[in-house]
Amino acid sequence: MQSSSQDHNRSLILETAKTLLRRFGVDKLTVMDIARSLDMSHANVYRFYKTKAEILDAIIDEWLLKVESFVENIAQRPVSATERIEAVVLELHRKRREKLLEDAEFYETYRRVIELRPDVVAKRREKIHNVFKKLVEQGIESGEFTSAAPEEVATVLKDATSLFLHPLLIPTCLNEDTEPRARAVVRYILAGISTQKPKLSPIIDGVSNAATNLIQ
Structure with missing residues (x-):
């Protein structure tokens, strides 16, 4: 179950990142933007992806x-x-x-x-x-x-x-x-x-x- 939950969170982060990439572009997108859109802390995003580059x-x-x-x-x-x-x-x-x-x-x-x-x-x-x-x-x-x-x-x-x-x-x-x-x-x-x-x-x-x- 934990693995399934982690996969779900990873997928949510990626889908949100793709949506925000359209809005802000690659250079302006930040991990904070992704976290804010998901209503989670940026520290939680970093649990799944260590950097923006990794995303x-x-x-x-x-x-x-x-x-x-x-x-x-x-x-x-x-x-x-x-x-x-x-x-x-x-x-x-x-x-x-x-x-x-x-x-x-x-x-x-x-x-x-x-x-x-x-x-x-x-x-x-x-x-x-x-x-x-x-x-x-x-x-x-x-x-x-x-x-x-x-x-x-x-x-x-x-x-x-x-x-x-x-x-x-x-x-x-x-x-x-x-x-x-x-x-x-x-x-x-x-x-x-x-x-x-x-x-x-x-x-x-x-x-x-x-x-x-x-x-x-």
Whole structure:
């Protein structure tokens, strides 16, 4: 029962912190604000989270877990590795664009938090890299891809799709129709390792097939 009560209090603190982040922003939010909103002493808040930074870390971890779950669900679909890799990029890109358009205040809070914590961005990029690597390995096992180096292909995919997936970069191209470009980037990279060379459409908006040469 005590553990359940502690989990409940932790959850209350995090939900309150997220609400107040919208109102005050990351820089102005204090533990006192959270305690006041919950009608508890700040000492009680410190029983569960030692610092404001620890509260922010918990919120970031929660966000990252949601992204990981979203991506993992796509990665487990019963379709080809090519389709799953493309879906990871397009659907995550679409989800983040929609969040930014629907709730700019929340997105700005999220952007500001991760801006203060570059290590979080590195952790996120590593997760995406590992998903790409796993899917490339599965494509090799099924005969869909040649025996390319999964680590290198995953790195190229991660770097080449940063514009479409990185939370700090998505706002820079919000007024552009970026989905066709994201699709083209993925398809041109995967064409370089496909055992069945697809007939590709013309390069969109300057997307270069030089990326495929990096992994051949």
